[in-house]
Amino acid sequence: MISQTEENYLKALYSLIDKKGVATVNDISKMLEIKMPTVTGMVKKLAEKGLVEYTSYKPLGLTVIGQKKAALIVRKHRLTEMFLVEKMGFGWEEVHQIAEQVEHIQSSILFERMDEILNYPQSDPHGSPIPNIDGTVKEQKYIALKNCKENDQVILSAVNPSSEALLNFLNSKELELGTLISVLHKESFDQSMTISYLHRKSEVLSSVVSSKLLVTHKTD
Secondary structure, three states: OOOHHHHHHHHHHHHHHHHHOOEOHHHHHHHHOOOHHHHHHHHHHHHHOOOEEOOOOOOEEEOHHHHHHHHHHHHHHHHHHHHHHHOOOOOOOOOHHHHHHHOOOOOHHHHHHHHHHOOOOOEOOOOOEOOOOOOOOOOOOOEEHHHOOOOOEEEEEEEOOOOHHHHHHHHHOOOOOOOEEEEEEEOOOOOOEEEEEOOEEEEEEOHHHHHHEEEEEOOO
């Protein structure tokens, strides 16, 4: 068994590698807001346990065992978020901190039952994929709304990264997963976008926001 602190390091490394392809001690230090020497010490400890691949001055990696353990922590987090939204009525902006605590519960049967009650969801309330019981993740082919063209019709499928501030902003705009969006105009100067959806005929989104909204093209 590994500690909650060790689990947090594994999850951070998993996230960094997923987003950037590689991760360094400095990356983890910034993400967790922990000093570099402390991070280095923990990474070495995880390497001794066979969970992390560590060589001085080189990018970090997860071993096969470390990869699975990290994915299962993420699985517990995302299942919890989905359960809180779907079965307990929480807003998608409210669930992250609660899931941060619940993800460290070791009882696998709890999360298996959650999965069953939810009818085995493929993604969490923010559209991020939920690793399966083996720790593998189904590939999702999303594109950023920012990269869409005028006259495109797309479906909002995920929000990443899904900060509380961004989710509250989307709530104020009545934008949620599954919303059909029409791209009306794309400003060449600052890449802001004018879109329409639901009853909203003309909403402007900044480049910052549109870069975090992941979509799939509508298929007839």
